[in-house]
Amino acid sequence: MKIVVGLGSCGIAAGAQKVYDEIKNQLKARGVDNKIEPVGCNGMCYLEPIVEFIHEDGKKHTYTKVTTSAIEEILDGIFQGQPCEKHLIDAKQGDKLYKQNRIALKNCGVINPENINEYIENKGYEAIKKCVKELTPIQVIEEIKTSNIRGRGGAGFPTWFKWNVAMKNKEDQKYIICNADEGDPGAFMDRSILEGDPHAVIEGMMIAGYAIGAQEGVIYVRAEYPLAIVRLQKAIDQARELNLLGVNIFNSSFKFDLKIKAGAGAFVCGEETALIASVEGERGMPRIKPPFPAEKGLWQKPTNINNVETLANIPWIINEGGKAFADIGMANSQGTKVFALTGKIKDGGLVEVPMGTSIREVIYDIGGGIRDDKECKAVQLGGPSGGCVPKELLDTLVDYEAITKTGAIMGSGGMVVMDDTTCMVDMAKFFLDFTCKESCGKCIHCRLGTKRMLEILDRITDGKGQPGDIELLEDLGNGIKEGSLCGLGQTAPNPVLSTIKYFRNEYEKHIVDKTCPAKQCKALLTYEVIQEKCIKCGLCFRNCSVKAIARDENKTYTVQHEDCIKCGVCVDVCPVGAVSVN
Template structure:
């Protein structure tokens, strides 16, 4: 028997380490000798802490485990052999329902193996592809296999991976570099972090294969410092790979050398752009450069450099092991394979998923994500982070592939999906994303530095109830100017949230301006809190919770909210058991 506990960032945040300690404490007391395996996130973040009991009858998964449940699990399941059905969410015979439509290639080992033990990765078939590549294939054959797979860069642009590799290989230079962009900065995105935390060796193996293909002997993983657990596990994996002759000099006695280092970024969103990332790697301020020349010709310190993100590299070992044609069986004609997404926002089953390209948004959100929290009405999904756009409910049957998503005005991005319901104000959410990109602009070009600022000012004006219809025209004009005039992808895509919400939710902008109302009831300047006299029982709970004493009334009498004092914090609505308080 073995016990497996999810200790990715989500599992730890939910109390996973305390659960592990509790098992260890009880095992010590009762003299039980059972191995406890720490693993990464399997993707069911909303179920954390997750505990797998693996015995002769299979695997039983317990969800939302508490310390009191641990004692029960030990007494009943481990000692008596009686699984506790009421706590179990998955078994071998009845696995997680949300896994049915998933195809796990990048996430194949996440939540299964111990990411801190190279032996677990090797036992699952790890480094088999690297051995095959170094012993049996030429660099050009590797590139050809990646070409057959149809793998496109998973960082957002969707550029053919083989083409970038081929360009770097063809470039003349005495030294070449491989770089991994792990500077995941989109709000609500955690795909790359979870892969590194749960399966760091898949990234390392993919980078070594890419280095062999282009002729590079040095590489960097550029990862944001806000990912301490990912960095810790990646550092450990690099040392383990070196100790096993899988990294460093003369890998597997093949004559091929490759060194890999970690560079921690300071969290600048613009460093997700490859030339800004290179500048940061060189010790300069992270600011984009004009292209061409592209990094494949002149990258790190002017040398040919290939850059892909974590997910792209993590696909490579599977492709080289199983064949490009096998990977190409999944997906659509132009968008092959699978895609990892981080489901966040107003969705029941928030977490990490991997689905074949071409699956519809409806299937992703409802069949896998379980639908909208509290069974509210779906309103939109934001794809591509601050650089993406909002896709409305009438486009829920849009296939998730590069071309189809681009047609909506959004972009695939690195894989963040923020789901919104009827309580989301589309003007305010646009303001939120513009505020983010405005602050994250490096300031190098005027259109991005000043244009995003002017756009944000207009959105602030509208959400505060001071907008005019002319502001909508000006906002749209600025969108196209910033899009066309910006130097890099940050500025070129920053207007996408505004353009898509203007396209699909223009009525909300008009309501803010003409009616001085926020239809979703979110913009504080345009709403007021009121008490329904027929529902209020005078329990006084709202007045006791009001931080500014804006609610008055005698006990068992209808209360009144002083609109001049009310700061619209929402405490009263949360505390009222009788639904007597509402906004209008």
């Protein structure tokens, strides 16, 4: 029997490392020599820590939300042949994995990412061997063209086309770069793949290198992903030991090697020319295109840059055939897409679904629906570069063009779910604040335009909005989109413009009525004690840190608005809901 524990970042944060250590200790104390291994996250982050017992006959017992105190009981049941029901995953949760089509995530939560042999046992490095032994670079690119895989980092550009341009370049030195600079708030797809299946990304880079004639590769990963970096380096070292990286790979003339570059966490370095500048030791700022990186990239040499998820799909495409990939999904949006489900969702985590699946299916069938059974208000797709999809458009399909029509973008796969307690003006301000701070400052439109937009949003949420502010935001937003050099500036206004498009009435409420319908903007809130409900317990009076609640001789409590800091403690402590927020 094999025991595996999910030790991705989400699992470790939930206490999985302590669970792993306790299982090891108890197995040793019992004198049992069972194999226990770490695996990456299987996508069900909301159930961490997850422990799986895999029997010789293939049968599995999966335990979720495992605590160290529950391990003894779980082990007793497993070894006595009567697995305890406590913590055992229920069929409904297990079915969520079967509703997906896992290609990029196929090994995540399945193999030990720190053991290259487990990857090899799962058809690992067979794809690059097939390329080197049986296919020419042109044939490899043709297979990728047949698959019609488009860049999963956000732009959705055909992968084969970028490879083809670089392949045709006659320069002796070429480079492959993996863009793992995942900076979107609420996005963790790339991190999970790197932590759970680093060899798939390495193999994808090797195939890309073989196709275009590159001998060197760089994995640009943000330094905030320490576990991903550790596992990547182990994977690279193990591949070198088996001569899967280096020279004379598979006893051929093919040579390829990799190094890791840790980025400092600048969001703009997700843009390929800014990323190249960072790798070269320069400040991460975008360059004018053309020339494109496939013509003049790293060190002015032809360079292909692909996202983590894109590269993780490549070995599967070579092994199974481009047509098999193209048969999944829909016309012009083939294959699968990984999404990170966050926000007001019951079952947050990673999902991988065929293109053509509706947003509603992702949220309700796999994500479990809205937390506390509230109504979905909107979904932010594409992070700070994306836009809002309102509840009326939840039947929009996961398709590059269909999502773009809504005013959002597919992006790298962040999906932030919002309910009716979300203020759309405040949400737009949150994302714009992020892009404003992350602007490299090279373009006046982006550097100053986002700042001016943020000032207007601050004014609106502070109750100082003015007539014409909405129109001014639209004018500024469109100007920034047209005048910015790179994707950061060109997409920065999207959260604001899309929320104005679908939730204009909410902006008007803030500006005209000086109210926040979602009751989130503090400056627009007032607190009142409802005398008919008040039981005169005094809890609000005693817990108010600024003494903003007055009490008269009849024990009647009232809120002194001039002193109130709107912290909400009075609402939280009132046992009968006698404090209202308006």
